[in-house]
Amino acid sequence: MRTFAAMVLAGLCQSVFGAVCATDDRGDQVCLEQPAQRIAALSPGATELVYASGAGEKVVAVVAYSDYPPAARKVASVGSHTRLDLERLIALQPDLVIGWVTGNPQAQLAALDDMGIPVFYIEPRSFEGVSSTIERLATLAGTEASGFAEADRFREGMKELAAAYQNAEPVPVFYQVWDEPLMTVNDEHLIGKVITLCGGNNVFGNLERLVPRISDESVLAANPEAILAGGMGEENRQWLERWAAFPQMAATRKDNLYFVPPSLIQRPTPRLLEGSRLFCEKLDQARSRRRAGEPGKP
Incomplete structure (x- = not known):
């Protein structure tokens, strides 16, 4: 007071x-x-x-x-x-x-x-x-x-989304925030909080830096069940193509390679609500494919 x-x-x-x-x-x-x-x-x-x-x-x-x-x-x-x-x-x-x-x-x-x-x-x-x-x-x-x-x-929109996914099945997730050098986010980053809100488990969430640099090898070792990425533009899925070359990885094998327009998820603005909803929908698709036991279409 x-x-x-x-x-x-x-x-x-x-x-x-x-x-x-x-x-x-x-x-x-x-x-x-x-x-x-x-x-x-x-x-x-x-x-x-x-x-x-x-x-x-x-x-x-x-x-x-x-x-x-x-x-x-x-x-x-x-x-x-x-x-x-x-x-x-x-x-x-x-x-x-x-x-x-x-x-x-x-x-x-x-x-x-x-x-x-x-x-x-x-x-x-x-x-x-x-x-x-x-x-x-x-x-x-x-x-x-x-x-x-x-x-x-x-x-209120974010509260409603959090309530809807509070008991969601966990999905191991890698979010790619940049390509060269390859970069991701930890759990303290706002995007990391979106991953958690949607029931995801950020495979690099415990790293110290907010936006750490990583390697292809570290992604393969983490073996995420879903990979989400932005790109150089609002409709450019090119960053996901590199992961299609690794069929042994769970995300690639299950066809859980998802594009999210970067401005919806990488800017701390009200459009983050729209981006979070889309993010949660992608993880729901990964859960559905897990239950079905077979890959589907994005």
Whole structure:
């Protein structure tokens, strides 16, 4: 419970100074004198989350691959999430920048902060974190009504999905997040949490790094019953072709090689609900084939 002094201080921040405040994912409180009117989103996921918060019309800058919703494609690009065109960004006069904790160049974001441009850092690591991020962005943008409604829609949808699969038969799963070098996720990663939610058993879940590099040999040794992968594009199944060359592996033998559009599962946005539903459906197919005792068609 907050102390009386803390409650008074919070009230002063909101009322005396007319500010809107929210705490970012680095633990820093960001306060604006008024709701943001010109927002720069510095990752594709940040762009989606700002739009989900109801503040899409206030977005004046995005980065490469910010392709959803379609309206975001018409917004000025200021480079990539790893290399920003600061001159172009500053010229667009944002009054709020949405940064990515581990994905954006820290020196460039620090430069923005030094110039007095507020930077709000995000990096959702849980389902609740996605909802919380939408709510905090809505608070800073003054779009609470639509933002909080969207956050609740996602929150309730994920709860319903978790309830539906809480007693599902475990399926050993390998999720491929990248091709060269070959990479996966551990159980602490948001995708790892999707695997668990759907009743999957992440065969690399105990590795220390969030996104560890692995080898073909380690995948063969783990012998997953299902392999799910994204790819270089929303309809590119090429990453799964390498595993078709290993008929001794359970996933290949049972034809449990599944493609999931990467933007539905690899971005911490409300579309993760759609991606999770698809992920769970693929594992249900693997369970059906296990019970039938024969391979089927994806």
